[in-house]
Amino acid sequence: MTFKIQSRLHTHAHRDSHTVNFSFGIDFTYMESLNVLSSSSTAKPGLSSQQILKKSTFFRPIQQTLMPRQTPNRKISIPILKAQQSELKDGSATVSESRISEGDALKVKEWEVGMFQNEVAASQGIRIRRRPPSGPPQHYVGPFEFRLQNEGNTPRNILEEIVWQKDVEVSKMKERKPLFTLKKALDNAPPVRDFIGALKAANSQTGLPGLIAEVKKASPSRGVLREDFDPVEIAKGYEIGGAACLSVLTDQKYFQGSFENLEAIRNSGVKCPLLCKEFIIDAWQIYYARSKGADAVLLIAGVLPDLDIKYMTKICKLLGLAALVEVHDEKEMDRVLQIDGIELVGINNRDLETFKVDISNTKKLLEGDHGERIRQKGITVVGESGLFTPDDISYVQEAGVKAVLVGESIVKQKDPAKGITELFGKDISL
Numbered sequence: 001m002t003f004k005i006q007s008r009l010h011t012h013a014h015r016d017s018h019t020v021n022f023s024f025g026i027d028f029t030y031m032e033s034l035n036v037l038s039s040s041s042t043a044k045p046g047l048s049s050q051q052i053l054k055k056s057t058f059f060r061p062i063q064q065t066l067m068p069r070q071t072p073n074r075k076i077s078i079p080i081l082k083a084q085q086s087e088l089k090d091g092s093a094t095v096s097e098s099r100i101s102e103g104d105a106l107k108v109k110e111w112e113v114g115m116f117q118n119e120v121a122a123s124q125g126i127r128i129r130r131r132p133p134s135g136p137p138q139h140y141v142g143p144f145e146f147r148l149q150n151e152g153n154t155p156r157n158i159l160e161e162i163v164w165q166k167d168v169e170v171s172k173m174k175e176r177k178p179l180f181t182l183k184k185a186l187d188n189a190p191p192v193r194d195f196i197g198a199l200k201a202a203n204s205q206t207g208l209p210g211l212i213a214e215v216k217k218a219s220p221s222r223g224v225l226r227e228d229f230d231p232v233e234i235a236k237g238y239e240i241g242g243a244a245c246l247s248v249l250t251d252q253k254y255f256q257g258s259f260e261n262l263e264a265i266r267n268s269g270v271k272c273p274l275l276c277k278e279f280i281i282d283a284w285q286i287y288y289a290r291s292k293g294a295d296a297v298l299l300i301a302g303v304l305p306d307l308d309i310k311y312m313t314k315i316c317k318l319l320g321l322a323a324l325v326e327v328h329d330e331k332e333m334d335r336v337l338q339i340d341g342i343e344l345v346g347i348n349n350r351d352l353e354t355f356k357v358d359i360s361n362t363k364k365l366l367e368g369d370h371g372e373r374i375r376q377k378g379i380t381v382v383g384e385s386g387l388f389t390p391d392d393i394s395y396v397q398e399a400g401v402k403a404v405l406v407g408e409s410i411v412k413q414k415d416p417a418k419g420i421t422e423l424f425g426k427d428i429s430l
Protein backbone atom coordinates (compact mmCIF):
# COMPACT_ATOMS: atom_id res chain seq x y z
CA MET A 1 0.00 0.00 0.00
CA THR A 2 1.43 3.37 -0.95
CA PHE A 3 0.60 6.51 0.98
CA LYS A 4 1.02 9.97 -0.39
CA ILE A 5 0.93 11.69 2.95
CA GLN A 6 3.42 14.45 3.62
CA SER A 7 3.62 17.12 6.27
CA ARG A 8 4.87 20.60 5.66
CA LEU A 9 5.46 22.39 8.90
CA HIS A 10 6.63 25.95 9.35
CA THR A 11 8.62 26.67 12.44
CA HIS A 12 8.95 30.14 13.85
CA ALA A 13 11.26 30.73 16.74
CA HIS A 14 10.60 33.73 18.99
CA ARG A 15 13.25 34.31 21.55
CA ASP A 16 13.49 36.57 24.52
CA SER A 17 16.47 36.58 26.81
CA HIS A 18 15.46 33.49 28.79
CA THR A 19 12.78 31.64 26.92
CA VAL A 20 12.58 30.03 23.52
CA ASN A 21 9.07 29.48 22.19
CA PHE A 22 8.05 27.90 18.95
CA SER A 23 4.80 27.93 17.07
CA PHE A 24 3.81 25.69 14.20
CA GLY A 25 1.68 26.18 11.14
CA ILE A 26 0.61 23.68 8.53
CA ASP A 27 0.55 24.64 4.89
CA PHE A 28 -2.84 23.35 3.79
CA THR A 29 -2.44 24.56 0.24
CA TYR A 30 0.74 22.57 -0.11
CA MET A 31 -0.87 19.47 1.32
CA GLU A 32 -3.84 19.83 -0.97
CA SER A 33 -1.53 20.23 -3.92
CA LEU A 34 0.03 16.94 -2.94
CA ASN A 35 -3.37 15.32 -2.89
CA VAL A 36 -2.88 14.54 0.76
CA LEU A 37 -6.21 15.64 2.07
CA SER A 38 -8.27 14.15 -0.68
CA SER A 39 -7.03 10.60 -0.31
CA SER A 40 -9.86 8.10 -0.17
CA SER A 41 -9.48 7.53 3.56
CA THR A 42 -9.84 11.20 4.49
CA ALA A 43 -11.82 12.89 1.71
CA LYS A 44 -15.25 13.95 2.87
CA PRO A 45 -17.40 16.06 0.54
CA GLY A 46 -18.14 19.48 1.97
CA LEU A 47 -15.34 19.52 4.56
CA SER A 48 -12.60 22.15 4.54
CA SER A 49 -8.97 21.19 4.69
CA GLN A 50 -8.86 22.16 8.35
CA GLN A 51 -11.93 20.09 9.17
CA ILE A 52 -10.48 17.12 7.36
CA LEU A 53 -7.27 17.62 9.21
CA LYS A 54 -9.03 17.54 12.58
CA LYS A 55 -10.70 14.29 11.62
CA SER A 56 -7.62 12.75 10.14
CA THR A 57 -6.00 9.79 11.82
CA PHE A 58 -2.65 11.46 11.25
CA PHE A 59 -3.37 15.00 12.28
CA ARG A 60 -4.92 14.70 15.70
CA PRO A 61 -4.93 17.79 17.93
CA ILE A 62 -1.80 17.88 19.98
CA GLN A 63 -1.19 18.99 23.48
CA GLN A 64 1.61 21.44 24.17
CA THR A 65 3.45 21.52 27.48
CA LEU A 66 6.52 23.46 28.48
CA MET A 67 9.44 21.66 29.97
CA PRO A 68 12.24 23.60 31.65
CA ARG A 69 15.74 22.76 30.49
CA GLN A 70 18.93 23.68 32.24
CA THR A 71 21.87 24.97 30.26
CA PRO A 72 25.14 26.01 31.87
CA ASN A 73 24.38 29.74 31.53
CA ARG A 74 20.66 30.04 31.38
CA LYS A 75 17.41 28.25 31.83
CA ILE A 76 15.33 27.87 28.71
CA SER A 77 11.90 26.42 28.13
CA ILE A 78 11.09 24.58 24.98
CA PRO A 79 7.73 23.11 24.08
CA ILE A 80 7.39 19.38 24.23
CA LEU A 81 4.73 18.52 21.74
CA LYS A 82 2.91 15.33 22.28
CA ALA A 83 1.18 13.61 19.42
CA GLN A 84 -0.93 10.55 19.98
CA GLN A 85 0.26 7.23 18.69
CA SER A 86 -1.48 6.58 15.43
CA GLU A 87 -1.38 3.53 13.28
CA LEU A 88 -2.62 2.72 9.84
CA LYS A 89 -4.47 -0.50 9.28
CA ASP A 90 -1.31 -2.16 8.11
CA GLY A 91 0.63 -0.64 11.00
CA SER A 92 3.05 1.14 8.70
CA ALA A 93 2.73 4.65 10.06
CA THR A 94 3.31 6.11 13.48
CA VAL A 95 3.01 9.51 15.02
CA SER A 96 5.08 9.79 18.12
CA GLU A 97 6.29 12.19 20.76
CA SER A 98 8.40 14.96 19.40
CA ARG A 99 10.19 18.10 20.44
CA ILE A 100 11.59 20.75 18.23
CA SER A 101 14.68 22.77 18.89
CA GLU A 102 16.43 25.51 17.00
CA GLY A 103 18.80 22.84 15.70
CA ASP A 104 15.89 20.82 14.37
CA ALA A 105 14.41 23.91 12.72
CA LEU A 106 17.73 24.33 10.96
CA LYS A 107 17.57 20.70 9.83
CA VAL A 108 14.15 21.36 8.32
CA LYS A 109 15.68 24.24 6.38
CA GLU A 110 18.58 22.03 5.29
CA TRP A 111 16.10 19.46 4.10
CA GLU A 112 14.29 22.08 2.06
CA VAL A 113 17.57 23.07 0.40
CA GLY A 114 18.04 19.39 -0.40
CA MET A 115 14.67 19.38 -2.14
CA PHE A 116 15.79 22.22 -4.40
CA GLN A 117 18.99 20.33 -5.10
CA ASN A 118 16.92 17.26 -6.00
CA GLU A 119 15.02 19.31 -8.55
CA VAL A 120 18.12 20.83 -10.13
CA ALA A 121 19.82 17.42 -10.21
CA ALA A 122 16.80 15.74 -11.82
CA SER A 123 16.73 18.44 -14.52
CA GLN A 124 20.29 17.37 -15.43
CA GLY A 125 19.32 13.71 -15.64
CA ILE A 126 20.76 12.81 -12.21
CA ARG A 127 18.72 10.01 -10.71
CA ILE A 128 20.23 10.14 -7.22
CA ARG A 129 18.16 12.32 -4.88
CA ARG A 130 20.12 14.28 -2.31
CA ARG A 131 17.54 13.84 0.45
CA PRO A 132 14.42 11.72 0.96
CA PRO A 133 11.61 13.66 -0.71
CA SER A 134 9.05 12.59 1.90
CA GLY A 135 10.53 14.80 4.59
CA PRO A 136 13.42 15.37 6.89
CA PRO A 137 14.55 12.54 9.15
CA GLN A 138 12.00 11.53 11.78
CA HIS A 139 12.92 13.80 14.67
CA TYR A 140 13.19 16.87 12.48
CA VAL A 141 9.59 17.00 11.38
CA GLY A 142 8.17 18.97 14.30
CA PRO A 143 5.00 18.11 16.15
CA PHE A 144 4.22 15.22 13.83
CA GLU A 145 6.57 12.38 13.26
CA PHE A 146 6.00 9.98 10.46
CA ARG A 147 7.81 6.91 9.46
CA LEU A 148 6.03 5.75 6.38
CA GLN A 149 7.67 2.98 4.44
CA ASN A 150 6.87 4.36 1.04
CA GLU A 151 8.74 5.17 -2.12
CA GLY A 152 9.42 8.70 -0.87
CA ASN A 153 11.64 7.78 2.03
CA THR A 154 13.10 4.51 0.82
CA PRO A 155 16.33 4.87 -1.15
CA ARG A 156 15.96 3.54 -4.67
CA ASN A 157 19.44 2.01 -4.76
CA ILE A 158 22.66 1.66 -2.77
CA LEU A 159 24.20 4.88 -4.09
CA GLU A 160 21.16 6.86 -3.02
CA GLU A 161 21.23 5.15 0.38
CA ILE A 162 24.91 6.10 0.80
CA VAL A 163 24.20 9.71 -0.19
CA TRP A 164 21.30 10.03 2.28
CA GLN A 165 23.41 8.54 5.02
CA LYS A 166 26.33 10.82 4.12
CA ASP A 167 24.11 13.87 4.31
CA VAL A 168 23.24 13.13 7.94
CA GLU A 169 26.85 12.19 8.74
CA VAL A 170 28.33 15.34 7.21
CA SER A 171 25.89 17.68 8.90
CA LYS A 172 26.90 16.19 12.27
CA MET A 173 30.59 16.50 11.42
CA LYS A 174 30.10 20.11 10.39
CA GLU A 175 28.45 20.87 13.71
CA ARG A 176 31.48 19.47 15.52
CA LYS A 177 34.00 21.19 13.25
CA PRO A 178 32.68 24.23 11.39
CA LEU A 179 34.51 25.42 8.29
CA PHE A 180 36.35 28.25 10.02
CA THR A 181 37.88 25.77 12.53
CA LEU A 182 38.66 23.36 9.74
CA LYS A 183 40.41 26.05 7.71
CA LYS A 184 42.73 26.73 10.64
CA ALA A 185 43.61 23.04 10.75
CA LEU A 186 44.82 23.29 7.14
CA ASP A 187 47.84 25.27 8.34
CA ASN A 188 49.10 22.06 9.95
CA ALA A 189 48.19 19.75 7.08
CA PRO A 190 51.06 18.06 5.23
CA PRO A 191 51.92 19.58 1.82
CA VAL A 192 49.94 18.56 -1.26
CA ARG A 193 51.64 16.17 -3.69
CA ASP A 194 51.02 16.20 -7.44
CA PHE A 195 48.49 13.42 -8.04
CA ILE A 196 48.02 13.86 -11.79
CA GLY A 197 51.77 14.42 -12.28
CA ALA A 198 52.49 11.09 -10.57
CA LEU A 199 50.06 9.25 -12.88
CA LYS A 200 51.53 10.85 -16.01
CA ALA A 201 55.09 10.14 -14.89
CA ALA A 202 54.30 6.45 -14.24
CA ASN A 203 52.58 6.19 -17.61
CA SER A 204 55.49 7.63 -19.52
CA GLN A 205 58.08 5.63 -17.58
CA THR A 206 56.39 2.21 -17.87
CA GLY A 207 54.39 2.62 -21.05
CA LEU A 208 51.46 1.25 -19.04
CA PRO A 209 48.59 3.05 -17.33
CA GLY A 210 49.63 4.68 -14.06
CA LEU A 211 48.15 2.69 -11.19
CA ILE A 212 45.91 4.10 -8.48
CA ALA A 213 45.86 1.20 -6.03
CA GLU A 214 42.87 1.11 -3.72
CA VAL A 215 43.08 0.53 0.03
CA LYS A 216 39.61 -0.95 0.57
CA LYS A 217 38.51 -3.38 3.24
CA ALA A 218 34.95 -3.99 2.08
CA SER A 219 32.33 -2.77 -0.37
CA PRO A 220 28.55 -3.02 -0.67
CA SER A 221 28.80 -5.22 -3.77
CA ARG A 222 31.59 -7.55 -2.63
CA GLY A 223 31.31 -7.59 1.16
CA VAL A 224 34.52 -7.96 3.17
CA LEU A 225 37.47 -8.31 0.81
CA ARG A 226 40.13 -8.81 3.42
CA GLU A 227 39.72 -9.73 7.09
CA ASP A 228 43.34 -9.09 8.13
CA PHE A 229 43.24 -5.50 6.97
CA ASP A 230 46.20 -3.32 7.88
CA PRO A 231 45.85 -0.15 5.77
CA VAL A 232 49.42 1.08 6.27
CA GLU A 233 50.96 -2.30 5.48
CA ILE A 234 48.83 -2.62 2.35
CA ALA A 235 49.72 0.93 1.27
CA LYS A 236 53.44 0.22 1.70
CA GLY A 237 53.08 -3.00 -0.30
CA TYR A 238 51.34 -1.12 -3.11
CA GLU A 239 54.13 1.46 -3.21
CA ILE A 240 56.79 -1.24 -3.38
CA GLY A 241 54.80 -2.93 -6.17
CA GLY A 242 54.92 0.23 -8.33
CA ALA A 243 51.63 2.03 -7.65
CA ALA A 244 51.78 5.68 -8.75
CA CYS A 245 49.03 6.82 -6.41
CA LEU A 246 46.75 5.30 -3.77
CA SER A 247 43.01 5.54 -3.25
CA VAL A 248 41.92 5.29 0.38
CA LEU A 249 38.31 4.54 1.26
CA THR A 250 37.18 6.77 4.10
CA ASP A 251 33.51 5.80 4.28
CA GLN A 252 32.93 3.77 7.42
CA LYS A 253 29.43 2.39 7.13
CA TYR A 254 29.58 0.82 3.69
CA PHE A 255 33.31 0.29 3.08
CA GLN A 256 34.72 -0.10 6.60
CA GLY A 257 37.15 2.70 5.81
CA SER A 258 38.07 5.77 7.84
CA PHE A 259 39.82 9.12 7.86
CA GLU A 260 42.16 7.60 10.44
CA ASN A 261 43.33 5.20 7.74
CA LEU A 262 43.97 8.10 5.38
CA GLU A 263 45.85 10.02 8.04
CA ALA A 264 47.85 6.97 9.12
CA ILE A 265 48.95 6.23 5.55
CA ARG A 266 49.86 9.87 5.02
CA ASN A 267 51.94 9.90 8.21
CA SER A 268 53.59 6.53 7.54
CA GLY A 269 56.12 7.86 5.04
CA VAL A 270 54.34 6.44 1.97
CA LYS A 271 55.20 8.84 -0.87
CA CYS A 272 52.42 8.00 -3.34
CA PRO A 273 49.88 10.84 -3.55
CA LEU A 274 46.56 9.92 -1.91
CA LEU A 275 43.01 10.07 -3.25
CA CYS A 276 40.39 10.45 -0.54
CA LYS A 277 37.73 8.01 -1.78
CA GLU A 278 34.61 9.54 -0.30
CA PHE A 279 31.07 10.37 -1.34
CA ILE A 280 31.42 14.13 -1.50
CA ILE A 281 28.18 16.06 -1.40
CA ASP A 282 29.36 19.16 0.46
CA ALA A 283 32.44 21.33 -0.10
CA TRP A 284 33.21 21.05 3.62
CA GLN A 285 34.29 17.46 2.96
CA ILE A 286 36.99 18.67 0.57
CA TYR A 287 38.54 20.83 3.27
CA TYR A 288 38.24 17.93 5.70
CA ALA A 289 39.98 15.54 3.29
CA ARG A 290 42.80 18.07 2.83
CA SER A 291 43.19 18.46 6.59
CA LYS A 292 43.69 14.69 6.82
CA GLY A 293 46.45 14.69 4.21
CA ALA A 294 44.59 13.97 0.94
CA ASP A 295 46.14 15.05 -2.37
CA ALA A 296 43.03 14.37 -4.45
CA VAL A 297 39.30 13.88 -3.98
CA LEU A 298 36.58 12.07 -5.89
CA LEU A 299 33.60 13.93 -7.35
CA ILE A 300 30.84 11.63 -8.66
CA ALA A 301 28.90 13.13 -11.57
CA GLY A 302 26.01 10.73 -10.91
CA VAL A 303 25.51 12.45 -7.56
CA LEU A 304 26.59 16.07 -8.12
CA PRO A 305 24.84 18.63 -10.31
CA ASP A 306 26.99 20.64 -12.75
CA LEU A 307 27.19 23.69 -10.55
CA ASP A 308 28.47 21.62 -7.62
CA ILE A 309 31.13 20.07 -9.84
CA LYS A 310 32.21 23.51 -11.08
CA TYR A 311 32.29 24.97 -7.62
CA MET A 312 34.02 21.97 -6.06
CA THR A 313 36.70 21.70 -8.74
CA LYS A 314 37.46 25.38 -8.09
CA ILE A 315 37.80 24.70 -4.38
CA CYS A 316 40.11 21.79 -5.17
CA LYS A 317 42.28 24.12 -7.26
CA LEU A 318 42.40 26.67 -4.45
CA LEU A 319 43.57 23.95 -2.09
CA GLY A 320 46.00 22.47 -4.62
CA LEU A 321 44.08 19.18 -4.77
CA ALA A 322 43.38 17.12 -7.87
CA ALA A 323 39.71 16.32 -8.54
CA LEU A 324 38.94 12.92 -10.04
CA VAL A 325 35.56 13.49 -11.67
CA GLU A 326 33.85 10.14 -12.11
CA VAL A 327 31.33 9.31 -14.83
CA HIS A 328 29.54 6.11 -15.72
CA ASP A 329 27.49 6.89 -18.81
CA GLU A 330 27.48 9.07 -21.90
CA LYS A 331 25.18 11.65 -20.43
CA GLU A 332 27.49 12.17 -17.46
CA MET A 333 30.48 12.32 -19.80
CA ASP A 334 28.70 15.03 -21.85
CA ARG A 335 27.99 17.07 -18.74
CA VAL A 336 31.55 16.82 -17.48
CA LEU A 337 33.10 17.71 -20.83
CA GLN A 338 31.13 20.95 -20.81
CA ILE A 339 32.78 22.04 -17.58
CA ASP A 340 36.01 23.99 -17.90
CA GLY A 341 39.08 23.17 -15.87
CA ILE A 342 38.56 19.41 -15.42
CA GLU A 343 41.87 17.60 -15.84
CA LEU A 344 41.15 14.10 -14.54
CA VAL A 345 38.12 12.00 -15.49
CA GLY A 346 37.41 8.51 -14.18
CA ILE A 347 35.20 6.13 -16.14
CA ASN A 348 33.66 3.71 -13.70
CA ASN A 349 32.92 0.32 -15.22
CA ARG A 350 30.71 -0.41 -12.23
CA ASP A 351 27.16 0.87 -12.27
CA LEU A 352 26.87 2.13 -8.71
CA GLU A 353 23.10 1.75 -8.77
CA THR A 354 23.00 -1.89 -9.90
CA PHE A 355 26.59 -3.11 -9.18
CA LYS A 356 26.86 -4.44 -12.72
CA VAL A 357 30.49 -4.33 -13.92
CA ASP A 358 31.41 -4.18 -17.59
CA ILE A 359 34.87 -3.04 -18.66
CA SER A 360 33.66 -2.31 -22.18
CA ASN A 361 32.07 0.77 -20.65
CA THR A 362 35.48 2.48 -20.71
CA LYS A 363 35.82 1.79 -24.44
CA LYS A 364 32.26 2.90 -25.16
CA LEU A 365 32.72 6.23 -23.41
CA LEU A 366 36.01 6.98 -25.14
CA GLU A 367 34.78 6.36 -28.66
CA GLY A 368 33.93 9.04 -31.23
CA ASP A 369 33.27 12.61 -30.23
CA HIS A 370 33.89 12.07 -26.50
CA GLY A 371 37.35 10.64 -27.13
CA GLU A 372 38.14 13.49 -29.48
CA ARG A 373 37.09 16.17 -26.99
CA ILE A 374 39.03 14.47 -24.19
CA ARG A 375 42.21 14.50 -26.29
CA GLN A 376 41.66 18.14 -27.28
CA LYS A 377 41.22 19.16 -23.67
CA GLY A 378 44.25 17.16 -22.56
CA ILE A 379 42.21 15.30 -19.93
CA THR A 380 43.83 12.29 -18.27
CA VAL A 381 41.37 9.38 -18.19
CA VAL A 382 41.29 6.73 -15.48
CA GLY A 383 39.67 3.33 -16.13
CA GLU A 384 37.99 2.23 -12.89
CA SER A 385 36.67 -1.07 -11.50
CA GLY A 386 36.56 -4.67 -12.60
CA LEU A 387 40.20 -4.92 -13.74
CA PHE A 388 41.72 -8.29 -12.86
CA THR A 389 44.17 -9.41 -15.58
CA PRO A 390 46.91 -8.08 -17.90
CA ASP A 391 44.36 -8.47 -20.73
CA ASP A 392 41.93 -6.18 -18.88
CA ILE A 393 44.69 -3.58 -18.48
CA SER A 394 45.61 -3.80 -22.20
CA TYR A 395 41.95 -3.53 -23.16
CA VAL A 396 41.35 -0.25 -21.29
CA GLN A 397 44.74 1.10 -22.34
CA GLU A 398 43.87 0.52 -25.99
CA ALA A 399 40.59 2.31 -25.34
CA GLY A 400 42.62 5.39 -24.36
CA VAL A 401 43.16 5.46 -20.59
CA LYS A 402 46.44 6.69 -19.15
CA ALA A 403 45.64 5.44 -15.64
CA VAL A 404 43.65 2.71 -13.89
CA LEU A 405 42.02 2.50 -10.48
CA VAL A 406 42.11 -1.02 -9.08
CA GLY A 407 40.84 -2.36 -5.76
CA GLU A 408 39.55 -5.89 -5.38
CA SER A 409 42.04 -7.79 -7.52
CA ILE A 410 45.09 -6.46 -5.65
CA VAL A 411 43.76 -5.84 -2.13
CA LYS A 412 42.81 -9.51 -1.84
CA GLN A 413 46.38 -10.67 -2.44
CA LYS A 414 48.38 -11.62 0.62
CA ASP A 415 51.34 -9.80 -0.90
CA PRO A 416 49.92 -6.63 -2.53
CA ALA A 417 53.16 -5.90 -4.43
CA LYS A 418 53.00 -9.35 -6.02
CA GLY A 419 49.32 -8.71 -6.76
CA ILE A 420 50.31 -5.65 -8.82
CA THR A 421 52.92 -7.61 -10.79
CA GLU A 422 50.31 -10.28 -11.57
CA LEU A 423 47.74 -7.66 -12.58
CA PHE A 424 50.10 -6.03 -15.12
CA GLY A 425 51.81 -9.26 -16.15
CA LYS A 426 55.18 -7.69 -15.33
CA ASP A 427 57.05 -5.87 -12.60
CA ILE A 428 56.14 -2.19 -12.88
CA SER A 429 58.19 -1.02 -9.88
CA LEU A 430 61.05 1.13 -11.06
Ligand SMILES: O=C(O)c1ccccc1NCC(=O)[C@H](O)[C@H](O)COP(=O)(O)O
Nearest residue numbers: 219220221350352384385386406407408
Ligand atom coordinates in the same frame (compact mmCIF):
# COMPACT_ATOMS: atom_id res chain seq x y z
O1 LIG B 1 32.12 -1.33 -5.13
C1 LIG B 1 30.98 -1.12 -4.71
O2 LIG B 1 30.23 -2.01 -4.26
C2 LIG B 1 30.44 0.28 -4.69
C3 LIG B 1 29.12 0.50 -4.34
C4 LIG B 1 28.62 1.78 -4.29
C5 LIG B 1 29.41 2.83 -4.61
C6 LIG B 1 30.74 2.64 -4.97
C7 LIG B 1 31.25 1.36 -5.02
N1 LIG B 1 32.54 1.11 -5.35
C8 LIG B 1 33.50 2.10 -5.67
C9 LIG B 1 34.30 1.63 -6.82
O3 LIG B 1 33.85 1.82 -7.90
C10 LIG B 1 35.53 0.81 -6.59
O4 LIG B 1 35.92 0.86 -5.25
C11 LIG B 1 36.75 1.14 -7.44
O5 LIG B 1 36.48 1.62 -8.69
C12 LIG B 1 37.64 -0.12 -7.52
O6 LIG B 1 36.91 -1.16 -8.09
P1 LIG B 1 37.40 -2.68 -8.04
O7 LIG B 1 38.76 -2.75 -8.66
O8 LIG B 1 36.41 -3.44 -8.85
O9 LIG B 1 37.44 -3.09 -6.61
